[in-house]
Amino acid sequence: QVQLEESGGGLVQAGASLRLSCKASERTFDNYGLGWFRQAPGQEREFVAGINWDGGNTFYGDSVKGRFTISRNNAKATIYLQMNNLKSEDTGVYYCAARNSRIIANQAPAYNYWGRGTQVTVSS
Numbered sequence: 797q798v799q800l801e802e803s804g805g806g807l808v809q810a811g812a813s814l815r816l817s818c819k820a821s822e823r824t825f826d827n828y829g830l831g832w833f834r835q836a837p838g839q840e841r842e843f844v845a846g847i848n849w850d851g852g853n854t855f856y857g858d859s860v861k862g863r864f865t866i867s868r869n870n871a872k873a874t875i876y877l878q879m880n881n882l883k884s885e886d887t888g889v890y891y892c893a894a895r896n897s898r899i900i901a902n903q904a905p906a907y908n909y910w911g912r913g914t915q916v917t918v919s920s
Contacts, residue, residue, distance in 0.1 A: 797909070798820055798822040798828065798909040799820070799821040799822075799909070800820050800892050800893070800910065801818065801911055801912070802816060802817070802818045802890065802891065802892050802913060802914040803818075803819075804816040804817050805890060805914030805915045805916045806915075806917070808882055808917070808918055808919070809920075810883055810918055810919065810920045811881060812882050812918075813879060813880045814916060815876060815877070815879070816832070816876065816879065816890055816892075816914060816916075817874055817875070817876055818830075818832075818875045818876075818877075818892030819873060819874050820873040820874070822873060822894075825868075825870050825873040826849050826850065826870040826898075827849065828894040828895060828897075829847070829848055829849060829897050829898055829899050829901060830846065830866075830875045830892065830893065831844070831846040831847070831895070831901065831902070831907060832844040832846075832875075832891070832892055833890070833893060834886075834889065834891070834916070835891070836888040836889075839888075841891070841904050842857065842859075843904070844856070844857050844864065844877070844890070845857065845860065845864055845866035845877060846866065846900040847868055847900065848898055848899050848900050849870075849898035850870070850898075851867060851868050853899075853900055854866050854900070855900050855902060857902070860879075860886075863879065863881045864877060864878065864880070865877070865878040866878075875892055877890070879916075882918045884918050884920040886916060886918050887917050887918050888916060889913040889914070890914050890915075890916050891910055891912075892910075892911045893907035893911070894908065894909040895907045895908050896908050
C-alpha cells in the first residue's frame, strides 16, 4: 500500500507561481507511474499531468500545457508540480496519484493510490 501526502498549496494571485510536492511512503518508488489531478467544486476530477517511472516521459492536460511542469525524484520518493502563470480557473484541490505500472495514464481509474489533496486558490 502506497501512501501519498501532498504539500505546497495555498492562496496566490493570478500570474503567480506555486510548487506542489507529494511524498510517497513506498521505497520502490520507481515502480510507479505518477500523476497530478485536480478537482474544482461541483466538477469532475481533471487530469493535470503524468510522468513515467524514470521521468523520461511526461504528459499534460491541454489547459496547463506550457505553464505546468511535472517532475520526480525517485531517490526522495517525491513528485513535484511546478505551476507558473496561475489563472483563476486553476483553483481546486490538487491530488497526486500513483499507479501499479511504470507508464503514464491520463484517466483517474488507472491510478491505484491517491493522496488527500492540497488546496490551490488563485484570486483574479
